[in-house]
Amino acid sequence: MHNHKVKVLHLIKSLGRGGAEMLLPETLKVHDRDQFDFHFAYFLPWKDQMVPAIEEQGARAVCFKANNNLQMFQRVGDISRYVKEHQIDVIHSHLPWAGVIARLVGKKTGVPVVYTEHNKWERYNKITYWLNKFSFGWQNAAVAVSDDVQKSIRKNAGTKFRELALPAMQGTRINGKAQQPYLLNILNGVNTVHFDRDEQAGLQIRQQLGIPINAHVIGTVSVFRFQKRLDVWMEIAAAILKRIPEAHFILVGDGPLKEELLAKRKALGIEERLHMPGLKTDVKPYFSMMDIYMMSSIFEGLPIALLEAMSCSCAVISTKAGGVGEVVEHGKSGLLCEVDNYTKLIDYGVQLIQNQEQCVALAAGARKRVQADFSINKMAKQLEDLYLYLKKERENTK
Helix, strand or coil: CCCCCEEEEEECCCCCCCHHHHHHHHHHHHCCCCCEEEEEEECCCCCCCCHHHHHCCCCEEEECCCCCHHHHHCCHHHHHHHHHHCCCCEEEEECHHHHHHHHHHHHHHCCCEEEEECCCHHHCCHHHHHHHHHHHHHCCEEEECCHHHHHHHHHHCCCCCEECCCCCCCCCCCCCCCCCCEEEECCCCECCCCCCCCHHHHHHHHHHHCCCCCCCEEEEECCCCHHHCHHHHHHHHHHHHHHCCCCEEEEECCCCCHHHHHHHHHHHCCCCCEEEEECCCCCHHHHHHCCEEEECCCCCCCCHHHHHHHHCCCEEEEECCCCHHHHCCECCCEEEECHHHCCHHHHHHHHHHHCHHHHHHHHHHHHHHHHHHCEHHHHHHHHHHHHHHHHHHHHHHC
16 A cells, blocks of 8 residues: 655744744654655745744745735635645644634645644734634644643633544544544643753853853843733842842843833843843753743743753743743742742742752753653654544545
8 A cells, every 4th residue: 555644734824933933843853754744834924934944854834925814814725725736634733823724724625624722812812812712613633732721722712622642543433523623732842852951052152241151140032022021030130130249141032022121121220231142043052051041921831942941951930820830840840939929030049049059950850851741752743643643534534
């Protein structure tokens, strides 16, 4: 029998530098390419930073140009044609707008649709929320990246779900028409082989930024968006500096709030101590120069940058936003506080700088935690099982 590969089309609004977007080329590296063939489709032509990383690995990236959410709907016909021409077996969409488009394409083509929910529904604006809710029952499977996200789906989606345990092929009776979508957790993963602390690279960054070798560095890698509360992050940094003036801070990234944050840094008078090197393609050297990774987010799904920092042996201090509390075990791999009690991070920062032994222990615990439960290989394998199952289910319903 001719064994043709399972063809999967990933559909996402942009291939810029967000967490969900950066996960795609990373997962591609560890997928079984003898068995699977991957295509990537996106809409915003100016957000294409991940395209080279995808194409380098021999996968195809195609842009269905749209300048806004409404124009994405006009591309449903084009995407459906692409799906038919390339004999796509499964469409895997990410984030709500691409999710809605994928469901429409699925309706037109009969190809199974998987949707990964990266955020909690409570955080979506009204239009996004209702479109997602209205169309949620039209797909074959919904994947939640954390327990917190799954709870949010169950509470808001307004549809019933079927349960599916992976690997699903063994002993599961694949039945006829799918009435309700499956709902399952597949936790975000990180490439723990690549994201391993590189002391040399870390030292080079310190030299470039003029940070002494023995100075303690607290940092974060983030998109400059409201949910990250980076203004609060800066206030916490300023408060720690009042108690430990020789500490340094680093904020890696860019985003809509950049000008506000630069002004805030100036107003706090911490320009000498808070480094903002901008957006970086290779973040590993930056994780490698941080002792402590600090997050003050108000909400999260399951942040990829956090997993990468932990994989690079950074001790974590963070608010317990979203999936953060599922990853970081308080006292073992980091120190956590409630979202509203973020000033606690000041004490945690001071505590870890003054107690080197605890800081080192938490850093080792962080790497161990990610290696055990959040490896990208585990995530890729679970997705492959799901793709195979949905392809088989479709064949049995024909």
